[in-house]
Amino acid sequence: MNWETILIVGGGIGGLTAAIAMRRQGFAVDIIERDPDWSVYGVGITQQMNVIRAMNDIGVLDDYLTMATGYDSTTIFVGPEGIEKTKFETPKLAGPNYPSNAGIRRPHLQKVLGDKALSLGTNVRLGLTVTALNDDGAGVDVTFSDGSSARYGAVVGADGVFSQMRETLFPDAPQPRYTGQWVWRYNLPRPADLDGMKVFAGPCNAGLVPMTDELMYIFLVTEEPDGMFLEQEGSAAAMRARASKMPPPQLIPWIAQIKDDSEVVARPLKVVYLQDQDWHKGRVVLLGDAVHTTTPHLAQGAGIAIEDALVLAQEMACSDAPEIAFKAYRDRRLERVDHITLNSIRIGEAQMGIGEPADIETLNAQTIQLMSQPI
Ligand SMILES: Cc1cc2nc3c(=O)[nH]c(=O)nc-3n(C[C@H](O)[C@H](O)[C@H](O)COP(=O)(O)OP(=O)(O)OC[C@H]3O[C@@H](n4cnc5c(N)ncnc54)[C@H](O)[C@@H]3O)c2cc1C
Incomplete structure (x- = not known):
């Protein structure tokens, strides 16, 4: 054989x-x-x-x-003011008729x-x-x-x-091994002008990713103690509280919409x-x-x-x-x-x-x- x-x-x-x-x-x-x-x-x-x-x-x-939803750029914003720092136009490796990247459920x-x-x-x-x-x-x-x-x-x-x-x-x-961080994710309505990935690089480490015509997801990276256990009940308030630490203005309206505990997906990073x-x-x-x-x-x-x-x-x-x-x-x-x-x-x-x-x-x-x- x-x-x-x-x-x-x-x-x-x-x-x-x-x-x-x-x-x-x-x-x-x-x-x-x-x-x-x-x-x-x-x-x-x-x-x-x-x-x-x-x-x-x-x-x-x-x-x-x-x-999926295709997109061709990733923009990095910095600081509590959310100032645009860099926009990467990424290559279309599957050919000119296909997008460069995608978000998908x-x-x-x-x-x-x-x-x-x-x-x-x-x-x-x-x-x-x-x-x-x-x-x-x-x-x-x-x-x-x-x-x-x-x-x-x-x-x-x-x-x-x-x-x-x-x-x-x-x-x-x-x-x-646990790295010391968790990632929190939540699906939200996608605004018409979100045509690429947006990364907010500190102090609130977060991002917005288009996923379907109607939906995007927000992610948030936080430092948490080892062994933390998160109850699903109350998880939306927990995510909002963490996201509210010096968020850039672009994220504030979205953070307010994190309300449904059952939609929060949070994981420790191993x-x-x-x-x-x-x-x-x-x-x-x-x-x-x-x-x-x-x-x-x-x-x-x-x-x-x-x-x-x-x-x-x-x-x-x-x-x-x-x-x-x-x-x-x-x-x-x-x-x-x-x-x-x-x-x-x-x-x-x-x-x-x-x-x-x-x-x-x-x-x-x-x-x-x-x-x-x-x-
Ligand atoms: C919070 C978070 C966000 C992420 N975001 C991204 C991202 O945006 N982009 C990206 O590229 N990656 C991302 N990743 C990483 C990505 O999810 C993983 O790298 C990817 O899922 C790895 O694929 P895999 O097939 O190796 O493992 P998995 O997707 O974990 O699949 C393993 C499969 O094996 C099965 N299995 C387990 N044990 C057994 C067993 N003993 N017998 C039979 N079946 C078994 C499981 O049920 C599962 O179906 C993220 C990870 C995390 C934690």
């Missing part, structure tokens, strides 16, 4: 993109997803030019854009990727995890939580920040990065947050998971030897993953007054330049 059938553990953004890319290369693909409802929370996600190019490469861009992104993976013949099984895994060098025998089992040519761990596959492969790897070691062991390999979870300060966590998936599928198509393909995959990913993972964390630390200062404009310019290069 070599590559005949691939098991992907995790049906999120990276796992689904990998399934599509691998099916397009001719691999048979099974996905198992732990969540029996395959659900995703309803706030938006920012997707930059490299993601738009990737959506085009895997043949979903037109469907994707029916659910996470469930819509999941639907586009899930529908494509299914239409290409991916076998998706919900409510399942791996209970045992035996790699004998020629294939991997996997036992699932429903007692069933199967043999695969390779297994891809795309199971997110708290990856069971990472734990199984590398029990001594670092655990996800990071983990297997920077100085292999991303695979034998025939099992990791991608996305399972191997490099960063903070959203450069809005590229999903972007690098999607790129991982494409590069992994390409390398697997080029080689019959898992070790060679998996090493080549990691080698091709390191520069971009290092840049995004480490600099995103660095911006968050600088916001908290820890570590070196981070020049957000320079880092954004470098990110646009690097992520526009071919993968």
